[in-house]
Amino acid sequence: MKAVISPRALPTSDAGCFVDATLPDPGPPAGHDLRVRVEAVSVNPVDTKARMQRYGGSTGRGGEAILGWDAAGTVDAVGPEVSLFRPGDAVYYAGTIGRPGSNAELQLVDERIVSAKPRSLDWADAAAVPLTAITAYEAIVDRLGVDPEAMDRGKSVLVIAGAGGAGSMAIQIGRLLGLEVIATASRAESTDWCRALGASAVIDHRAPLAEGLKAAGHGEVDCVLLCADTDGYWPQLADVIKPQGAICSIVRTLAPVALNTLMAKCARFSWEAMFARSSFGTPDMIEQHRILERVAAWIDAGQLRSTATERLSPINAENLRAAHARVESGRMIGKIVLSGWK
Numbered sequence: 001m002k003a004v005i006s007p008r009a010l011p012t013s014d015a016g017c018f019v020d021a022t023l024p025d026p027g028p029p030a031g032h033d034l035r036v037r038v039e040a041v042s043v044n045p046v047d048t049k050a051r052m053q054r055y056g057g058s059t060g061r062g063g064e065a066i067l068g069w070d071a072a073g074t075v076d077a078v079g080p081e082v083s084l085f086r087p088g089d090a091v092y093y094a095g096t097i098g099r100p101g102s103n104a105e106l107q108l109v110d111e112r113i114v115s116a117k118p119r120s121l122d123w124a125d126a127a128a129v130p131l132t133a134i135t136a137y138e139a140i141v142d143r144l145g146v147d148p149e150a151m152d153r154g155k156s157v158l159v160i161a162g163a164g165g166a167g168s169m170a171i172q173i174g175r176l177l178g179l180e181v182i183a184t185a186s187r188a189e190s191t192d193w194c195r196a197l198g199a200s201a202v203i204d205h206r207a208p209l210a211e212g213l214k215a216a217g218h219g220e221v222d223c224v225l226l227c228a229d230t231d232g233y234w235p236q237l238a239d240v241i242k243p244q245g246a247i248c249s250i251v252r253t254l255a256p257v258a259l260n261t262l263m264a265k266c267a268r269f270s271w272e273a274m275f276a277r278s279s280f281g282t283p284d285m286i287e288q289h290r291i292l293e294r295v296a297a298w299i300d301a302g303q304l305r306s307t308a309t310e311r312l313s314p315i316n317a318e319n320l321r322a323a324h325a326r327v328e329s330g331r332m333i334g335k336i337v338l339s340g341w342k
C-alpha cells in the first residue's frame with residue numbers, strides 16, 4: 001500500500017519531514033478490527049504535535065510513524081468479532097493515537113470507534129468531521145454535563161477559539177443541544193465564520209473576556225470550553241463562570257494552574273481527551289461509534305455542516321507537509337482535508 005511516513009521530528013521547513021513510501025498491507029483484521037481503504041484524511045493539531053514530539057502512529061520500524069487521526073473510506077475486510085460493518089460500507093472515524101494513523105491507503109481500526117459516513121458528504125468533507133466532532137460532543141455532554149436531549153436549553157457556553165476545528169464543531173453541537181453559544185475570535189473572517197455556524201455573539205479573545213461578554217450583553221456563563229491556551233486563559237475563568245458552572249479544557253497546560261481560584265464559585269473543571277476511551281479500551285468506548293452516528297444523522301438532516309474549508313489532493317508527502325504548516329500557523333478556520341492517492 002501507499003503510505004506517507006513521518007521519519008523523525010522535522011519541521012515543515014524541511015522537505016524530508018514526510019516521505020512517500022510503499023509498505024506491506026496491514027492485516028488481515030483481527031477481533032473487532034476493520035481494515036479500511038482510506039479515501040480522504042484531515043490534519044489536526046495532534047498530527048503536528050505527534051510529528052514533532054514523536055508520539056503516536058508508530059509503524060514499529062525504526063522510529064518512523066504513520067500519522068493521521070481523521071479518515072473517511074470503505075471497509076475492505078472485517079475481523080471475526082465485527083458486528084457493526086461489512087466490506088463495502090462507507091465509514092468515517094478518527095482512530096486512536098496508539099496505532100498507525102490514516103495517512104495510508106489501508107488502515108486497521110476498531111469498529112467501536114467507527115460509524116457509517118454521512119451519506120450527504122463526499123469523502124473529503126466527511127474526513128474533516130470525526131476527531132473534532134467527538135471532541136466537541138464529549139466535552140459538552142460528558143465533561144460539561146449538558147443534557148444530550150437538549151433539556152438544558154437556554155444555558156450558555158463560552159467557546160474559546162471558536163473558529164478552529166474543535167471550536168467550529170462545539171459551536172454547532174452546542175447550538176443543536178439548545179445552548180446559547182458565545183464564541184471567541186480575533187479576526188474579521190474567523191468572527192464571521194463563528195456567526196455563520198450559529199454563535200449568538202462573538203467576542204475578541206485578545207481583550208479581557210469579562211469585558212467582551214459584558215459588551216455583548218452577557219454576564220457570567222454556565223459553561224466554558226477552552227480550545228486554546230489553557231494557561232493563558234486560566235486567570236480569567238473565575239470571573240466569567242457562573243457559580244456552580246462547569247469548565248472543560250481540551251488543551252493541556254504547560255505549567256500547574258491554580259484550581260483554588262474556582263473554589264469560591266464551586267465551579268467544576270474537567271479535561272477532555274478524545275483518545276482516552278480508545279487508548280484505555282474503556283467499557284464504553286462504543287460511545288464514540290454512537291457519537292459519530294448521531295453527528296452523521298445531524299449532517300444528513302442538514303442540521304450540522306462539515307467544517308472543511310481547505311482541500312488538497314492527492315494524499316502525499318508534499319501536500320501533508322503543506323497541510324501541517326497550515327495547521328501550525330494557528331490561523332485555521334475550520335479544517336484542511338486531503339483526498340485521493342492518484
Ligand SMILES: NC(=O)c1ccc[n+]([C@@H]2O[C@H](COP(=O)([O-])OP(=O)(O)OC[C@H]3O[C@@H](n4cnc5c(N)ncnc54)[C@H](OP(=O)(O)O)[C@@H]3O)[C@@H](O)[C@H]2O)c1
Nearest residue numbers: 045161163164165166185186187190228250272273274332
Ligand atoms: N483534548 C482533545 O481531545 C483535543 C481534541 C482536539 C483538539 N485538541 C487541541 O485543541 C487545540 C485546538 O485545536 P483545533 O483543531 O481547534 O485548532 P486550530 O483549528 O488550529 O485552531 C485555530 C484557531 O485557533 C484560534 N486561536 C489561535 N490562538 C488562539 C488563542 N491564543 N486564543 C484563542 N484562540 C486562538 C484562531 O482564531 P483567531 O484567528 O480568530 O484568533 C484560529 O481560528 C489544539 O491544541 C489541539 O491539539 C485537543
